[in-house]
Amino acid sequence: DTEVTQTPKHLVMGMTNKKSLKCEQHMGHRAMYWYKQKAKKPPELMFVYSYEKLSINESVPSRFSPECPNSSLLNLHLHALQPEDSALYLCASSTTRGAGNTIYFGEGSWLTVV
Amino acid sequence: GEDVEQSLFLSVREGDSSVINCTYTDSSSTYLYWYKQEPGAGLQLLTYIFSNMDMKQDQRLTVLLNKKDKHLSLRIADTQTGDSAIYFCAESIGDDKIIFGKGTRLHILP
Numbered sequence: 606d607t608e609v610t611q612t613p614k615h616l617v618m619g620m621t622n623k624k625s626l627k628c629e630q631h632m633g634h635r636a637m638y639w640y641k642q643k644a645k646k647p648p649e650l651m652f653v654y655s656y657e658k659l660s661i662n663e664s665v666p667s668r669f670s671p672e673c674p675n676s677s678l679l680n681l682h683l684h685a686l687q688p689e690d691s692a693l694y695l696c697a698s699s700t701t702r703g704a705g706n707t708i709y710f711g712e713g714s715w716l717t718v719v
Numbered sequence: 720g721e722d723v724e725q726s727l728f729l730s731v732r733e734g735d736s737s738v739i740n741c742t743y744t745d746s747s748s749t750y751l752y753w754y755k756q757e758p759g760a761g762l763q764l765l766t767y768i769f770s771n772m773d774m775k776q777d778q779r780l781t782v783l784l785n786k787k788d789k790h791l792s793l794r795i796a797d798t799q800t801g802d803s804a805i806y807f808c809a810e811s812i813g814d815d816k817i818i819f820g821k822g823t824r825l826h827i828l829p
Binding site: 648661709712713 | 819
């Protein structure tokens with residue numbers, strides 16, 4: 606099983622809403638990632654968790670708040686987003702941190718901010 | 720800074736070979752990757768190559784790496800309609816980061 610599962614697949618939210626994106630993997634991976642992908646652009650790294658601790662925040666605005674409740678789950682809490690935050694949000698995981706570990710991506714959550 | 724360049728479009732006839740090219744800048748990259756993204760889907764890891772290798776073959780896929788020129792290519796033999804997708808070249812930077820190219824859209828002609 607090399608699956609990273611993301612929910613919801615599609616989310617439409619207003620600028621004053623609070624919502625969350627969820628990600629789950631059962632591969633025993635200890636590193637998990639959030640990427641953001643705008644249309645016709647490559648994915649860009651947002652956050653990295655390693656052993657359930659935040660290890661990298663790529664200067665992401667505080668309206669995005671990641672959370673790693675346990676080794677299988679990764680959430681992205683969204684609050685007071687802007688229309689320009691509309692994008693595909695991809696979760697990924699790898700065995701551990703380290704360039705030698707291949708990163709597996711989920712199908713993504715399509716977010717539209719209205 | 721780190722950068723990965725690839726051409727944006729490629730059209731190939733069904734049954735022919737597709738060759739997607741990529742150049743990267745970070746000579747310390749340990750791993751180089753090819754990911755496939757179909758419309759409306761996430762990224763699928765196709766293959767990767769260690770920087771100390773110059774070729775890797777996996778069924779219809781052949782990856783060639785020229786480390787001196789920092790050039791990576793992906794050859795898809797006997798291209799099928801199901802191969803139509805965007806192909807991202809990526810390089811590893813340090814322990815956690817992967818830098819992606821802008822992606823090459825592969826279009827299959829009947």
